[in-house]
Structures are given as structure tokens and as C-alpha cells.
Amino acid sequence: MRLVLPNPGLDLRIPNYEDLEKMEKEDGDRPKWDNKVQYILTCVGFCVGIGNVWRFPYLCQTHGGGAFLIPYIILLVLEGMPLLLLEFGIGQRLRKGSVGVWRAINPYLTGVGIASMLVSLLIGLYYNTLIAWIMWYLFNSFQGPLPWTQCPLNDNRTGFISECQQSSTVDYYFYRVTLNASASITDSGGLQWPIVICLLAAWTVICICYIRGISTSGKAVYVTALLPYVVLAIFLIRGLTLKGAMNGVKYLFTPDVDELMNPTTWLDAGAQVFYAFSLAWGGLISFSSYNPVHNNCMQDAVMLTITTGLTSIYAATVTYTVIGFRATDKYDTCISENIRMLLNGFELPEDSITASNYNAALHHLNSSNPDTVFGLDIKTCDMQKLLSEGVEGTGLAFIVFTEAITKMPGSPAWSVLFFIMLLCLGLSTLFGNIEGVVVPLKDLNLFPKKWPQEALTGVTCLVSFIICLLFAQQSGLYWVTLFDNFAGSIPLLTIGLTEMIAVVYIYGIDRFNEDIKFMIGKKPCIFWQISLRFTSPLILLVILVFYLVTQTQQELTYLVWDPDYDEFPTLASVPYPSWINVVIFVLAGIPSLVVPVYALCRLFFVRCKKKMKPEKDINQI
């Protein structure tokens, strides 16, 4: 296909092959990876994040269990892998961060790089708040019994505080003790000092890990990328020996082939693949630009795809062993409680009703004395309902998992391990994130050239910490959810789509093929050609359109923790206030619109310059 848009001056802007060979031999001042392992671990750490633990298992289970793996793997290969090759290849070839790369391809496309930077910044802000919460739980895990096992007593010491009594100890600890959540996003309350301190710790840790760029983060990544795998293995062994673990795993992987007919399944799979690979953040392009020129980026793309896919399945299995354990435990408690009520209500001897004959006994008693049974208020114990409870996002980590851990023997140790694992997963993703913010800022010359890398990192972390104080308020949880929904969805899809179109049709797919041939020795095969030109952009376009359509149709509501709500402890669904539309525009609209707006501004600027130039010449004459 010869369809390439005219792009004059491209050869002047990018280094040619001789320059690349020269740069390879000489010791430039551009940072380099110490070895290939560092690069691979950094990319794996970047791609494997907290989402693999708390988003993928939920999607898997709600969209037909084992059957979800089919769309997931198909889209992983058709959508994720080509985009990976694209980002790796272009970064390695043009040897610049995200802004530099797009500026080199065409100065009008610099907006893509700026958009990547803005998105990385917004995502980094709320992501580090999650890290701060994880750190809070980690710090509090060094005591036995764990603080979320007990409710505080009320004033006259006859019972527990009603908020804790009605919900549960873990809910109370998360929403009240940790976050002190207000009842709506408008009610910002004051700063929660424990969270401020944890935010400080989180940003300081990131600062020190990235203080010299990849020379420090490359060393930190040995721990942050490998430790989660070790901890997952430990949890797998522990999980499989718990009672009821297999219930959870069976629930996760039971395939429901009908779900494949549902378009939302494919949509969610596509979106998950896209976010899982941290594409369009700009970090991957930066990391690849530090590679030697002849690094085999095609092999890296395939390897990373396989690793991410397998890690998702691995983490999902571990997660569901623990969820199965918790659900079984709750089910057993529910049944015991019902048996106790029946024995007390009917004054029967203790051994007459056990778990095995519970159903028969209940049926018998209900048919003989229905009024008494009704008066006892027996709850139905539903295993399926317990298995499907609150298993996504913060709810999974801070409520379901913490509750399950309290029931394991030696809970402080398990709690420490679990939160260290989440911490490492989050930190390794944040390295890529902060790379995607600091390097473009440097390329855009927003920092004075004389400043060393340490100063750049320090200033970025300080400014981000101050902005993050927004999330340390009492309404912080709702802001985090808002950012999660809007900053990380539409803009990323837009940027990803623009990237593909830019490389394939503006840079030129033929030129890209030649580059790959120069770098690794062979041209990409027919699979890559078709997917880069047609399949991947098409899939991205479909997902983007569907997302826009569904988002604009939905009424904007969010869930709040409101003790005064009728159905407390269920979260209340409340509509957003009207000024939230401005915020959503800032989060989702501005990064997406930067791309065309920058191009237009540059067009005007160039035209104005051209008009002024002839006038100058005339004046000189």
C-alpha cells in the first residue's frame, strides 16, 4: 500500500542509518541500560501493574469465566502486540522520548507527545494515591492483631460503634479510619493527616528510585518487578491449602460460552488489553530509546505479550483462591448463625441440626411452624452471591482481601506480604509513568538546560505531591474514582489511534519496515503488516467509538459511603454535581484535544511568520 501522506523534511529531522551506527559506537550522553535484563524487567514491571490483580480477575469472572480468555488472548495478539512493536520500534529508531519522537516525525504531531505527557501526569497523580493507601495498610500490618479485625467500642462500652456494627470491621477501617470519607464529592472536609504522610512517603520513594533516571530505577526494578512473582507464588501455595479455595477457582474459570456473543465482553477485553500494556503513556517509547540500535524489538514485543497474558491468568488464579476461601468462610458462618437461631428459637438440643442436615431441618420446621421461623428472620446463605461480592478495584484489595487475611493464621505476615506485593506492582508501573512525564518536560525545554536529572525528578515529585493533596481530603476517594474513570480511558484510546495512524500513514509503513530490517535484520512478516495497517487501528477505532457512545449515554453517578443512607452499608449511588462536567472536560477532553489544537496553532504561527517574512524583505530593499 502506497498510501503515505506528504511529509517534507522528514529525512532532515531524523538521524539516518550512518548516524545511528556512529552513535552506537560512541559514548553519547544519552542514558543507557546496563544490560538487557534491566530493560525487560522495567517493561514487564511497567505493564504488569495493580490492574492485573484487581481488574483482570473481575472482568474474567463477570464475562464468562474461562471463556473470557478467548477474546482476551485474541485481542492481546491482534491489538496489543502490534502497538507494542510500533512503540518499541519507533523509540529505538528515533532515539528520543515521546515528544521528541512525534516532533521528529512531523512537527505538527508534537501534540501527541504533549497529550501523552498530560495523560501520564494525571494517571500518575491518582495512581500514587493508591500507592499511599497501600503504604498505610502496609505500615499498619506490623502489629498483631491487625487493626481492622476489631471495631472500636461505643461510649458506654456495651457494644460497638453503630457504623462499624452495621457494616463490618474492614469496611469501617477503610472508609472511616483510613479515608474518613465524607458523604459526597462536594463535601471536601479537611485533610486526612495519615494520608498526607503516606503520600509524602510515596512520592519520596518514587523520587529516590528515579532520582538519576533509569540508572537508579533500573536497579530498583530488580526488586519491584521480581518480588510480586515470588509473593504470588507464596500466596498460591497458601491459597490452595485453604478451605474453599477450589470453589473460587472453579467460579473463576467456569466457562459461559454465551458471554462471547455479548459485545461488551469483547469491548472490555480490548480496553483491558490496551490499558494493561500501558500503551500511549509515552513510557515505552522512552525506554526503548535507551536500547542499542540493533536490539531485537520484535522479539521483545512478543515476549512481553506472552508474559503479560500469563501473569494476568496467574494473578487471577491466586486472587480467586483467596476469594473462594473468604466466601466459604462467610457461608459457613452464615449457616452456623442460622442453626444457632433455629436451635434457640425452637429450644432443640444442640446437635440436632448440623450443616449437613440444615436444609432438611429448615424445611421441616418451616412447614410445621412457619410463623416462628418467619419471626426468627433467617437469612438465606448464598454462596454464589458471596463469591461475586465487591471483587474489583479498591474493594478487592482493601476490603475483601484484608478480611480474608484476618482469617488466615499468622495474619500480620500475610498482610505484610500482600501489601508489599501491591506496592512493588504499583511502583514499577510508576517508574514508566514518571519517565513519561519527566522526559517530555525535558524535551519541551520547560526546565532550564543546566539542571541535573536529580533536580528535574525532585521538582516533578514535589509539584505532583502538592497537587495530590487533593486526594488527601475526605472526599479523596471520589476524586480518585473520577480520575480513574475519565483520565485513563478516552484520552489513551485517542492517542493510541493517532500513534498508529501517524506511524503507518505519516511516517510511512514502508519506511518503518526498512527501519526494522536495519535494526534486527529482517522485515516484519505479513501478520505484522496487516495488523499494523488495518486490524489494530480498526479495533482501536471501534473501541473508542463504543466508549464515547456509552459514556455520553450514561448518567453520571458515583458511589458514596453514607452512614445515613437507608440501605447502608451498601454504597449509595448519587448523581454528580453539575460542575463535575468541567472537571471531566479537563481530564478527558484537554489531553485528547491537544493533538488537533497544537497542530492548528502551529499552522497559524507558521503562516504568520511567512506573512511577516516577505514584508521584512521588502523593508530591507
Added chain:
Amino acid sequence: MLEKILLLLSLSFSVAEELCKPGVGEAYKVRFSIKTALGDQAYPWNKNEMFLFRAALAFAMRDYTNGEEFGVSDVHPCNETPRVSFWFVVTRPNNTELVDKGTVEMAIKKSRNRINGAFLLTDQTLEFDGIYPTLAAPVSPDTPPWLIVFGVVMGAVSVGIIALLVYPLVQRKLKKNMDADDEDSDEETGVKTAENGANDGIYNSTFSDDERFTQM
């Protein structure tokens, strides 16, 4: 004479039985969950255990009222069920006046642990309907442990940052001193050898084409 004695006895019996009416007046309900608490080691409930209960309650009343001589006969149980639950009332020693609920409650609360201990049970397995156990306050240490961990982490990180920032400065200073020494020794020998970088060129980016990338 005999009839009078018989009449008195039956009267006292019926009075006792009338005193203990489930759910009415000063009666309390108590529930034992022996099998739940002790599993295999559970003892069977029989008249002897009932006697022990009456004795324990009499002890509690004595202990609370500071010496009033309550006896086993002052505790009257009734309505025993296979669940092992029954109602009881307490009468004053030497007459049939009922002790009010409040006093009984205070007495039980005071000696709860002793009564539990007599039966190898706990507050949850030996329940008095309407008397709630005072809950133990959650353990809270003086310095919150999280502050200690936070201090350790922040300390380590701060030391790390300072070390990373100061180390290159120190190195540079040492190198300058070494270079100054070298220069002195060179001047002494009087030979200047141009060795550094004569063979391999170092890519000096200052002279690279910055203008390659067009400005906005």
C-alpha cells in the same frame, strides 16, 4: 399434724413454682451451649450440673450483697428445655420474697467470670438473656506501630537521597585534588603527553545539530 406438714410442704412447692414464671417479673433466662464450647469434651447436662448452677448463683448473690446468706434453695429454676436453657428466679434467704432483676443482674455481672469458669464456658456460650457482657476494649499501644514503620522507611529513604546527592560531589572534589597533584607532578617532569582521547573521538553533543528538530 401430719396433714398440716403435708399442706405446708405442698404450699411451699407450689409457691416456689409460681414464683418462677418464664418471661414475667423478676425471672431471667439462661442458655448453655456446652457442645459448641467443648466439642468432644462436653459433659452431659444433668441434675448435678443444675445444682452447681444454683450454687454458683448463690455465691454470686452472697458476693454482691456482702454476706447475705443465700443458699442453693434460694435459686428456683423452671421450664428446662432439651436445648439446655431455663428460667430462674432468686428469693431472699429465709423467705419467699423475690430479689429484683436489677440486683440479680449486678450480682451476675460482678461474678460472671467465676460462673463461666465453674462450667468451663465463656460469655458467648453461657448466655444470660438481657445481660450483655462488658466488652474488652481493643488493644491500642501507646505509639502507633505504623508511625514507627513510617519513621524507619522515611529515614532510610532520606539517608539514601542525601547519599546519592552528596556522593558525586565528594567524588568530584577528590578527583580535583588528584588532578591538582597530577598537574604538579607533570610540571615537575616537564613533559606534556597528550594522551587523553587522541585516538577515539568523544561524541561531543554541544556541537551536535540541535537545530535538527524544528522549533514551534
